[in-house]
Amino acid sequence: MAHDDMSGKDITAVSSAGVSHETAAPGTAVIPSETFENPGFPAHRPRVTDTDPKAEKKAERQVYTFFYLSIVGSIFAIASYMAFPIEDGDTGALRLHTMMLGIGIVLALFGLGFGAVHWSKSLMANHEGIDQRHPVRGSEETRARAVEIFKQANEESGFGRRTLVRNTLLGALVAFPLPAVVLFRGWGPQNENPVEMLEHTMWKKGARLTLDPSGLPIKASDVTLGSAFHVIPEGLNESEHRLEEKAKASVLLMRLDPSKLKESAERTGWSYDGIVAYSKICTHVGCPVALYEQQTHHLLCPCHQSTFDVTEECKVIFGPAKRALPQLPIAVDGEGYLIAQSDFHEPVGPSFWERSSS
Numbered sequence: 607m608a609h610d611d612m613s614g615k616d617i618t619a620v621s622s623a624g625v626s627h628e629t630a631a632p633g634t635a636v637i638p639s640e641t642f643e644n645p646g647f648p649a650h651r652p653r654v655t656d657t658d659p660k661a662e663k664k665a666e667r668q669v670y671t672f673f674y675l676s677i678v679g680s681i682f683a684i685a686s687y688m689a690f691p692i693e694d695g696d697t698g699a700l701r702l703h704t705m706m707l708g709i710g711i712v713l714a715l716f717g718l719g720f721g722a723v724h725w726s727k728s729l730m731a732n733h734e735g736i737d738q739r740h741p742v743r744g745s746e747e748t749r750a751r752a753v754e755i756f757k758q759a760n761e762e763s764g765f766g767r768r769t770l771v772r773n774t775l776l777g778a779l780v781a782f783p784l785p786a787v788v789l790f791r792g793w794g795p796q797n798e799n800p801v802e803m804l805e806h807t808m809w810k811k812g813a814r815l816t817l818d819p820s821g822l823p824i825k826a827s828d829v830t831l832g833s834a835f836h837v838i839p840e841g842l843n844e845s846e847h848r849l850e851e852k853a854k855a856s857v858l859l860m861r862l863d864p865s866k867l868k869e870s871a872e873r874t875g876w877s878y879d880g881i882v883a884y885s886k887i888c889t890h891v892g893c894p895v896a897l898y899e900q901q902t903h904h905l906l907c908p909c910h911q912s913t914f915d916v917t918e919e920c921k922v923i924f925g926p927a928k929r930a931l932p933q934l935p936i937a938v939d940g941e942g943y944l945i946a947q948s949d950f951h952e953p954v955g956p957s958f959w960e961r962s963s964s
């Protein structure tokens with residue numbers, strides 16, 4: 607007898623034959639009778655590969671040919687990537703590159719897919735089975751049975767026995783991710799050390815602080831108390847890799863009451879009359895820290911709400927960031943324009959650097 611958790615009463619279940627919802631006693635579950643008979647399995651029909659050894663052999667050849675094709679596709683994708691490079695501004699080259707790469711990857715994927723499906727449909731054991739529902743927790747007998755099934759599956763699929771099929775499948779699976787490795791490596795800097803490139807920005811001694819995006823230099827007298835500027839280094843707009851450089855060198859410039867700034871001894875002279883410059887790249891995962899709350903002097907990253915206190919060298923006061931925003935030491939040149947004293951003294955961006963340099 608079932609139990610209703612809500613009411614705490616026992617529930618009687620009856621067949622619907624001769625009983626309706628109206629006539630059944632309250633609290634009685636009415637179970638509808640079967641409306642059709644279980645037709646069972648259709649008669650078993652053996653496949654041609656079950657009865658004809660020649661057909662079986664042929665199917666096996668087809669399966670490993672598909673896996674070979676997949677390997678060829680993967681190699682073709684790598685070769686095409688190198689043989690048909692993307693030339694700057696040449697859309698024809700780009701189209702050819704994409705097409706050849708696509709052909710290779712399609713061959714690799716289809717070879718794997720067709721091979722696997724053909725193998726299971728024509729060579730693996732062909733019989734119907736019933737798997738009864740059972741409790742999730744497995745008993746010792748269940749586990750033993752699982753091992754038995756595994757061995758049976760191995761035997762019936764021929765995974766251990768058909769070594770050529772198995773090995774070509776493994777080869778195809780190993781070769782398949784290789785185009786992705788080559789592709790991702792191609793996106794990175796060539797002939798240069800990426801760590802070195804990330805460690806340095808365009809800022810250098812004497813570089814003027816300019817407005818983003820116009821590139822106009824900023825005079826210290828333009829930066830009024832409470833204001834904030836989005837800043838890029840002088841010459842960035844003319845740089846060959848403008849976006850990459852901007853992603854590292856973007857800076858926020860703010861002017862505070864100098865008495866509010868708590869500067870450590872080693873950073874004495876890094877600010878100018880209450881004007882401070884900090885990297886705009888969040889030390890969590892690199893979003894631009896774009897929101898400045900001038901009443902509290904807090905910088906807020908909109909991605910995951912990391913908050914930095916500008917009065918205390920942009921230390922983290924809230925959120926997932928683990929490291930203060932790097933400060934750009936600034937000064938003023940003879941014409942009153944703001945200039946950098948040097949590059950940042952630490953890498954900008956995510957806290958990965960803290961771990962990698964320790």
Ligand code: FES
Pocket residue numbers: 888889890891892893907908909910911912925926927
């Ligand atoms: S990227 Fe700034 S808080 Fe996550």
